[in-house]
Amino acid sequence: MVxxxxxxxxxxKKGAWSVEEDNKLRSYIQRFGHWNWQExxxxxxxxxxxxxxxxxxxxxxxxxxxxxxxxEEEELMIIKLHEELxxxxxxxxxxxxxxxxxxxxxxxxxxxxKRTKKNPTTSKITLSSEAYLNDADTARKTKTDSSVSCSxxxxxxxxxxLPLETSSSKFSYLSFDNAPxxxxxxxxxxxxxxxxxxxxxxxxxxxxxxxxxxxxxQNNYPESLADGGFSAxxxxxxxxxxxxxxxxxxxxxxxxxxxxxxxxxx
DNA sequence: AAGTCGCACAACCGCAATCTA
DNA sequence: ATAGATTGCGGTTGTGCGACT
Numbered sequence: 566m567v568x569x570x571x572x573x574x575x576x577x578k579k580g581a582w583s584v585e586e587d588n589k590l591r592s593y594i595q596r597f598g599h600w601n602w603q604e605x606x607x608x609x610x611x612x613x614x615x616x617x618x619x620x621x622x623x624x625x626x627x628x629x630x631x632x633x634x635x636x637e638e639e640e641l642m643i644i645k646l647h648e649e650l651x652x653x654x655x656x657x658x659x660x661x662x663x664x665x666x667x668x669x670x671x672x673x674x675x676x677x678x679k680r681t682k683k684n685p686t687t688s689k690i691t692l693s694s695e696a697y698l699n700d701a702d703t704a705r706k707t708k709t710d711s712s713v714s715c716s717x718x719x720x721x722x723x724x725x726x727l728p729l730e731t732s733s734s735k736f737s738y739l740s741f742d743n744a745p746x747x748x749x750x751x752x753x754x755x756x757x758x759x760x761x762x763x764x765x766x767x768x769x770x771x772x773x774x775x776x777x778x779x780x781x782x783q784n785n786y787p788e789s790l791a792d793g794g795f796s797a798x799x800x801x802x803x804x805x806x807x808x809x810x811x812x813x814x815x816x817x818x819x820x821x822x823x824x825x826x827x828x829x830x831x
Numbered sequence: 832a833a834g835t836c837g838c839a840c841a842a843c844c845g846c847a848a849t850c851t852a
Numbered sequence: 853a854t855a856g857a858t859t860g861c862g863g864t865t866g867t868g869c870g871a872c873t
Contacts, residue, residue, distance in 0.1 A: 567840080567841045567842065567866080567867065567868080568841075568842060568843080568865085568866055568867070569866090569867080579842080579843075580841095580842075580843090580866095581841075581842080581867095582841085582842090601858080602858075602859070603857075603858060603859090615858080615859090616843085616844090616858095616859085616860095617842075617843080619859075619860085620841090620842070620843085621841090621842085623860095624841075624842085625841080633839095633840095652861095652862065652863085653861090653862090654861075654862065655860075655861060655862085666860095666861075666862080667840085667841080667842085667861095667862090668840080668841095670861095670862070670863085671839070671840050671841085672839090672840090674839095674840095675838070675839055675840080676839095
């Protein structure tokens with residue numbers, strides 16, 4: 566279904582994402598956010614372009630992202646919004662919590678476009694119009710609705726309360742309860758006990774399953790991070806933490822090159 | 832059973848918009 | 853003001869898979 570993985574002439578990996586890559590990207594963003602998509606793959610240990618990482622995150626890995634099984638309400642909403650907005654998929658996606666613009670776009674081309682050709686007067690749409698579905702779609706729904714379906718009770722949200730950060734360039738940051746590094750601004754003076762926990766945390770870094778709190782903190786991240794501040798202990802990690810240690814050092818170099826204080830802490 | 836076709840969707844690409852120095 | 857870097861968006865492509873012949 567997806568392109569076979571391969572490396573382009575620049576050494577960047579393309580094509581289907583592996584589970585390992587997904588885990589790396591997910592873990593990295595959950596811990597550090599996406600402070601810079603261009604640089605992120607380097608620190609996350611991925612041979613991908615920033616663009617590719619961004620797309621993968623937004624369309625597939627992001628918490629709360631819904632996949633497949635469009636409800637009738639969602640489909641009708643897409644049709645209606647498309648009639649109003651045209652191919653403004655990101656704007657349409659903003660009104661459908663959990664749906665990415667790419668997903669909606671695909672769904673439109675796969676299903677809804679045909680439907681609207683048959684039924685061009687979408688202004689007559691009502692949210693209970695079962696008859697609006699043609700036979701093929703009804704059959705498809707019967708087939709797919711056996712699995713998880715999302716709530717039919719969503720409402721179109723005002724633009725001031727967009728559901729997900731699908732289109733923001735702002736730094737995002739995630740919080741989670743079980744990670745001692747969650748604040749990032751910890752320093753070398755932190756206790757040994759904390760370091761022990763850290764080692765465990767780091768050793769799980771790449772392989773840790775998706776167990777973290779999905780809470781998305783928007784516009785509430787530490788200011789030092791927003792400014793590029795990045796404080797990390799320089800003390801000793803061993804073995805399983807080498808990669809993250811190297812990544813952090815690389816990050817510091819990056820900050821130095823960019824004339825920013827890597828130890829900037831609020 | 833084998834070949835063909837169409838669907839579904841992940842992922843890529845190019846360009847525009849925005850940001851930053 | 854401007855140029856380069858980065859991000860976001862929309863169009864398009866590639867391919868696995870099921871249905872059909």
